[in-house]
Amino acid sequence: MEKAHNGTAMKEASALATAQAQFDQAVQYLDLEPGLVDLLRWPRRELTVSFPVKMDDGTVRRFVGYRVHHNMSRGPTKGGIRYHPEVTLDEVRALAMWMTWKCALVNIPYGGAKGGVVCDPHKLSQHELEGLTRRYATEIAILISPEGDIPAPDMGTNAQVMAWIMDTYSMHRGYSTPAVVTGKPINIGGSQGRNEATGRGVIFTTREALKLLNKPLAGASVVVQGFGNVGSVAALTAHELGCKVIAVSDVKGGIYNPKGLDIYAVMRHARETRSVVGFPGSDGLTNAELLSLPCDVLVPAAMENQITAYNAAAVQCKVLAEGANGPTTPEADAILLDKGVFIIPDILCNAGGVIVSYFEWVQGLQAFFWEEKEVTERMEHFMVKAFHDVHREARRLQVDMRTAAQVLAIGRVADATTTRGLYP
Ligand code: GLU
Numbered sequence: 001m002e003k004a005h006n007g008t009a010m011k012e013a014s015a016l017a018t019a020q021a022q023f024d025q026a027v028q029y030l031d032l033e034p035g036l037v038d039l040l041r042w043p044r045r046e047l048t049v050s051f052p053v054k055m056d057d058g059t060v061r062r063f064v065g066y067r068v069h070h071n072m073s074r075g076p077t078k079g080g081i082r083y084h085p086e087v088t089l090d091e092v093r094a095l096a097m098w099m100t101w102k103c104a105l106v107n108i109p110y111g112g113a114k115g116g117v118v119c120d121p122h123k124l125s126q127h128e129l130e131g132l133t134r135r136y137a138t139e140i141a142i143l144i145s146p147e148g149d150i151p152a153p154d155m156g157t158n159a160q161v162m163a164w165i166m167d168t169y170s171m172h173r174g175y176s177t178p179a180v181v182t183g184k185p186i187n188i189g190g191s192q193g194r195n196e197a198t199g200r201g202v203i204f205t206t207r208e209a210l211k212l213l214n215k216p217l218a219g220a221s222v223v224v225q226g227f228g229n230v231g232s233v234a235a236l237t238a239h240e241l242g243c244k245v246i247a248v249s250d251v252k253g254g255i256y257n258p259k260g261l262d263i264y265a266v267m268r269h270a271r272e273t274r275s276v277v278g279f280p281g282s283d284g285l286t287n288a289e290l291l292s293l294p295c296d297v298l299v300p301a302a303m304e305n306q307i308t309a310y311n312a313a314a315v316q317c318k319v320l321a322e323g324a325n326g327p328t329t330p331e332a333d334a335i336l337l338d339k340g341v342f343i344i345p346d347i348l349c350n351a352g353g354v355i356v357s358y359f360e361w362v363q364g365l366q367a368f369f370w371e372e373k374e375v376t377e378r379m380e381h382f383m384v385k386a387f388h389d390v391h392r393e394a395r396r397l398q399v400d401m402r403t404a405a406q407v408l409a410i411g412r413v414a415d416a417t418t419t420r421g422l423y424p
Contacts, residue, residue: 015094015304021330023097026406029397032414040413043070043093049139053132056125063132065117067140069149070096073416076147077113078103078354080154080183081136081161087116091304095154098325099354101409102347106386108358111413113149115140121156133161137168144169146179146365152357153183155228155303159195163188179364182357191360192372193379194353198323199233199301200376201352201383203241205344206297206321208387213318213342218242221295223317225249225287226302227276230323230350232267234299239263243297247290248276254290255282291315300327307332315341322346337400345402347409348383348390355379 020041027037046068052060066089069077079099082092092114100112117136121129143149144165153162162181166188169180178189186192193200207217222243224235227250235245244260252275255261261282269279277284291298291307292314300306301323307315312332320336320343322328327346328336336343356379363369394404 014088014090015326016090016097018304018326018329019094019097022402022406023410025330026403026410029399029403029407030411030414032410036414036417039417040071040410043068043096044072045069045143046089046093047140047143048089049136051135051139053128053135055128063117063119063136065115065136065139066092067115067143067149067151068092068096068113069143070112070114071100071413071417072111073413073420074104074111075109076111076145077149078108078110078152078182078357079113079115080152081115081117081157081165082154083117083119083121083156083161085118085120087118092116094304095325098347100413101406102351102354104409104412105347105390105405106351106355106382107412108355108382110150110354110358113151114154115151116154119156129161130164133164134168137165138172141169141172144180146177146361150179150357150361151181152354153229158229159183159185159190162190179361182360182364183353184360189360189364191356191363191375192370193375194356194360195229196233196237197356197376197379198230198350198353199235200237201355201379202230202234202299202301202321202323202349203237204352204380204383205349205387206238206299206319207241208384208391209319209321209342209344210296212391215296215318219244220297221246222297222299223247223290223293223295224299224301224323225254225290225306226300226324227266227270228301230353231299231301232263232270234301234321234323235261236263236267238297246295247285247293249285249287249290249302250276253277254285254287255279256285256290256293257282288314297321299323302327305329307336309335312336313339315339317341319344322349325350333400333402343401344387345390345405348386348401348405351386352379352383355382 095114103110184190298317304326309331312335
């Protein structure tokens with residue numbers, strides 16, 4: 001399970017406020033009709049569901065879930081499903097909007113969506129989790145399909161949850177429909193390399209950013225906040241490529257070793273004890289201490305609103321590689337840019353996951369499967385191209401990487417919308 005990060009950083013803004021502020025900043029550089037701007041600023045459709053689940057003790061509990069489609073001009077909507085106690089509709093709206101820009105930026109033929117269920121998956125048994133997932137999948141079945149909207153894992157969900165959604169949908173159809181979700185287990189049509197894709201992609205874009213700063217990736221010092229699916233694989237990939245990963249953290253706390261942590265051993269420790277905390281040979285440190293460590297690369301890979309107006313001044317990295325969606329608020333962005341931090345924005349940095357989701361969907365539809373090397377090399381190609389597209393746009397417009405990424409993405413979505421024309 002990917003874990004939520006319960007950082008000490010204060011939630012100063014809703015994720016939706018952040019997403020819309022970023023959007024407002026970027027559209028200034030595009031010559032769009034005000035009506036189109038207003039349309040792209042909001043989701044296309046939103047479904048809220050309230051549904052019962054039979055718990056192991058025989059009682060029935062009500063859960064609330066969401067599925068939001070932000071935009072579908074460039075193709076079917078795509079985006080993960082999040083299980084977290086603090087999921088809100090506004091958060092899901094923001095995450096759906098970021099998916100639209102992410103898919104457009106890396107040029108895969110999708111619109112953006114996101115889903116969520118308000119629950120703490122760590123407090124549910126496997127049986128309860130399965131019941132919740134199958135009922136939620138049924139409730140949102142009017143929105144999902146291989147041609148219309150394709151969910152994937154996000155915080156608090158994993159390949160097993162995708163398997164239950166795929167099975168539930170397939171039972172209703174009467175035949176197997178693997179392309180209705182991505183991030184599935186490999187034995188039922190998942191793609192090689194999907195699980196590792198987001199974390200690996202984070203490091204591919206980090207390598208490109210360091211190149212621009214004339215620094216090799218090998219030997220760079222790296223700090224990672226969050227040790228779920230994204231953070232742990234980013235840390236491992238960095239370690240394998242010769243970086244010195246000096247600190248990592250999870251919900252329970254952080255660990256630090258200035259000489260570098262052996263990430264294979266940290267992963268083993270985390271598997272055995274359910275936390276990185278207490279890893280032999282490391283010192284403990286708080287979330288605030290971790291975020292302010294001097295380092296070459298800081299990877300926030302936990303959740304939104306971690307780097308804010310309250311703590312941005314203390315950040316001491318050269319490159320901020322946003323593994324999470326929305327980890328930096330607009331106020332923090334301004335502070336970091338002033339300090340000369342090179343920010344690889346989330347919609348670029350963490351796009352490796354949805355790129356390999358796209359490959360998984362294509363493989364499923366064709367019933368023809370690729371080897372891991374091919375998957376990862378193709379993903380790297382998409383990531384490197386998108387990175388340099390954004391960097392070129394940033395130089396052309398004399399803006400930061402986030403604004404440039406949003407300008408490119410919003411421009412492509414606006415183009416598709418205009419080309420298709422208005423119905424009726
Ligand atoms: N949840 C991931 C994201 O935020 C992956 C989405 C997908 O693969 O569809 O990008």
